[in-house]
Amino acid sequence: MAFTNKAGHTQTALAEINITPLVDVVLVLLVIFMLTAPVLQSGIEVAVPKTKTVKEITEQRMVVTINRDSEVFLQDKPINLNDLTSQLASSGKDPAHQTIYVEADEKVPFGAFASVMDAVKQAGITNISIVTQPIQKGRAASR
Structure with a gap:
């Protein structure tokens, strides 16, 4: 111009x-x-137990979290334990082919953990993976 x-x-x-x-x-x-x-991406703060065998998580799945105070979360959202079964069943996926990750703080009482596992199984999901961390090499177990 x-x-x-x-x-x-x-x-x-x-x-x-x-x-x-x-x-x-x-x-x-x-x-x-x-x-x-x-x-x-941080999600809920949970100190998961440490084990010798740990499989790397490679894909996104449904995650149920139990924090130190035995509060239950589904995908980082708080949920009542009584509503967990219906929420998992209404996810739209076939429960027989659905995998779910359960991560619980190592201080959670076994009863709370068992209640969550029961709610997941009542939803028809049988493929359940428990989230753990690997034991760091060179450190002795403190138990």
């Missing part, structure tokens, strides 16, 4: 896009997402 000024000289408009502010904004957003992503 060209135009002529009062002196009769023809000038062209500078039509370049300055991408420096765009790069600045994108880098700030990248840093923000890098800092907030681990926080969003």
Whole structure:
């Protein structure tokens, strides 16, 4: 685009896009997402028991969590133990082919753990994996 000024000289408009502010904004957003992503995935704080054999979790599944105070969570949302069976049964998946992860704090009484396992089995889910952490090599067990 060209135009002529009062002196009769023809000038062209500078039509370049300055991408420096765009790069600045994108880098700030990248840093923000890098800092907030681990926080969003943290879930419920649970000290799961340590075992020698641990299988790596490779896919997303339904997770039932029991925290230190024996509170039950389904996918990080608090749930009443009496409603757990109906929530799992209404998930829309075939219970015979559904796998569920149960993670419980190591301080949870066995009775609370058994109640959750019973509610999961009443929903028709038989493929249940219990979440544990590996024992770190080089450390002796403190039991």
